[in-house]
Amino acid sequence: MTDLPPPSKKKLGLVIDLDTCVGCHACAVSCKEWNAGGFAAPLTDEQPYGKDPAGVWFNRVHSYEVAPTQGCASSPTPQPAMTLHFPRSCLHCETPACVTVCPTGASYKRAEDGIVLVDEDKCIGCKLCSWACPYGAREYSEVEGVMKKCTLCIDRIYNENLAEAERQPACVQACPTRARHFGDLGDPESKVSRLVAERGGVDLLPQLGYQPVNKYLPPRPRRTGEAATAAPQDETLDTAALPPMLRWLDRVLSR
Amino acid sequence: MHPAFSVIAFTTLSGAGYGLLLWAGGLILLPALQGRAPANGATVLLWGVLLVLGLVLTTAGLLSSMLHLGKPGRAWRAFSQWRTSWLSREGVFAVATALVVVAMLALLGVGIAGALPTGLWIAMPALAAIMVLLSLCTIASTAMIYASLKPIPAWRHPLVLPGYFVFAILTGWLVLMALVNWSALSDETLGVILLVTFALAIVAGVLKLVYWHRIDRQPLGATRADAVGLPGREVDVFERPNTQANYINKEMGHVLARKHARPLRFIALVLFAAVPMVASWLAWANPELAGPVFTLGALLALAGTLVERWLFFAQARHLVTLYY
Numbered sequence A: 001m002t003d004l005p006p007p008s009k010k011k012l013g014l015v016i017d018l019d020t021c022v023g024c025h026a027c028a029v030s031c032k033e034w035n036a037g038g039f040a041a042p043l044t045d046e047q048p049y050g051k052d053p054a055g056v057w058f059n060r061v062h063s064y065e066v067a068p069t070q071g072c073a074s075s076p077t078p079q080p081a082m083t084l085h086f087p088r089s090c091l092h093c094e095t096p097a098c099v100t101v102c103p104t105g106a107s108y109k110r111a112e113d114g115i116v117l118v119d120e121d122k123c124i125g126c127k128l129c130s131w132a133c134p135y136g137a138r139e140y141s142e143v144e145g146v147m148k149k150c151t152l153c154i155d156r157i158y159n160e161n162l163a164e165a166e167r168q169p170a171c172v173q174a175c176p177t178r179a180r181h182f183g184d185l186g187d188p189e190s191k192v193s194r195l196v197a198e199r200g201g202v203d204l205l206p207q208l209g210y211q212p213v214n215k216y217l218p219p220r221p222r223r224t225g226e227a228a229t230a231a232p233q234d235e236t237l238d239t240a241a242l243p244p245m246l247r248w249l250d251r252v253l254s255r
Numbered sequence B: 001m002h003p004a005f006s007v008i009a010f011t012t013l014s015g016a017g018y019g020l021l022l023w024a025g026g027l028i029l030l031p032a033l034q035g036r037a038p039a040n041g042a043t044v045l046l047w048g049v050l051l052v053l054g055l056v057l058t059t060a061g062l063l064s065s066m067l068h069l070g071k072p073g074r075a076w077r078a079f080s081q082w083r084t085s086w087l088s089r090e091g092v093f094a095v096a097t098a099l100v101v102v103a104m105l106a107l108l109g110v111g112i113a114g115a116l117p118t119g120l121w122i123a124m125p126a127l128a129a130i131m132v133l134l135s136l137c138t139i140a141s142t143a144m145i146y147a148s149l150k151p152i153p154a155w156r157h158p159l160v161l162p163g164y165f166v167f168a169i170l171t172g173w174l175v176l177m178a179l180v181n182w183s184a185l186s187d188e189t190l191g192v193i194l195l196v197t198f199a200l201a202i203v204a205g206v207l208k209l210v211y212w213h214r215i216d217r218q219p220l221g222a223t224r225a226d227a228v229g230l231p232g233r234e235v236d237v238f239e240r241p242n243t244q245a246n247y248i249n250k251e252m253g254h255v256l257a258r259k260h261a262r263p264l265r266f267i268a269l270v271l272f273a274a275v276p277m278v279a280s281w282l283a284w285a286n287p288e289l290a291g292p293v294f295t296l297g298a299l300l301a302l303a304g305t306l307v308e309r310w311l312f313f314a315q316a317r318h319l320v321t322l323y324y
Ligand code: SF4
Pocket: A089, A090, A091, A092, A093, A096, A097, A098, A099, A116, A132, A133, A134, A135, A136, A137, A138, A149, A210
């Protein structure tokens, strides 16, 4: 049934640090690599080597330019311009409409840990769930005719054939700057929950009421002051202020 | 949103079909409510024709909607989740309606053959009432599929649900008129038809004009800054995640319609509102032309409804476009 289960105690999810993410796409690539052979496999492409390659990805990294601000809702202090790298994948929402709109029961939210999955043997490819997701987390496979989405690497995190340390989502493991963290966001004492509390982690588009489990950590406030003022434009050199040796060199070279 | 032709054709055709069933139900119920005797042979034949046509239109619509499924062979699964899914409810109501229509047709067949005891004619109006109710539920479920999607503000608008009803009733009425006007109708009847057609066309036209006016002024309700969790900042796209278009861009990021909205809206309005009014006036002024004029009018109005539906899809903006 696509009825949502009662809220689970355990809420597995990701915490993504927008301060340290450098937009290298390693998470997106490793996600594609792992999931091409796992639970949601195959992760199909159309004309992968052709002119207009397209395909299913569970995780996509956007880059934005953020204009300077004199202070606003999300940054009380003046902030300089910056680049923002923003990985976007399924947020494993608490009340996801992608599940309740599904006519077949293919989409479901697991009662035990809150992971949102698609049963590809039941999906009829009506695409309604992708319309119901505001975050663009579901992608349809033209090749297979069914819907695909991030599985939170369910075939890694519970995989007893992997070493304990590797029971982490592929994207989390691949991130070179440790911008992605995986854990139980339902437990206020977990590492991820403490990180969210410490850094003021936010929900994306909370007004829609999907109650995302994944949290995003906004970039730390940048230093303002001298760093924000422009560098001196013209180069002037006061030779009288130089030590004798350099003054001599300057005289020789200026000849 | 990407306007898939099969979905547009489905909502247009099945809308007209359920509208026609509503009118057929009315025609069957009216004499019963007035306490008149079961109708004569010609009327019974008309009932049969209307029910068959309604069944054909709604079934054609449903089959066409199956065309856009990735796995049409598993479509039966879509009846299972009626507790949460409007799409599932639509399927359940559609099949229930079809079953009632088939039962009514069977009853009519037996009745025409003369094998039906007079007492059983009572069942006809009862079934008609159930059919009307189920048709209304089906139309409402279709509308709610769209009207319940929070990421698409243009579909959440309160006029979407009444819009689906009005279009079903208008197009159903025009199909009915295209049929009945081939037999000579009295001037009085043509006058009533003129009034009803004007009323329906004007309601549909005004409703759509107000809807278009509102959605043009209704902002998306969120900014790109909200979407990335930095409300209040000014955020511009620097680099997209993909060089080629992906599923999300193709399905949700349709921009063509917004560019050509004005002429298309005008065309739609002329076809679904002005044409029926002109047709009913022509028929009233020249009763011998009523048949061909209404048939042409109904076809053009259906084409106008197709354009209207195309705009309904193509103009709706999905919140995910904020990320791109
Ligand atoms: S992010 Fe989208 S796909 Fe994932 S649970 Fe939320 S609504 Fe569903």
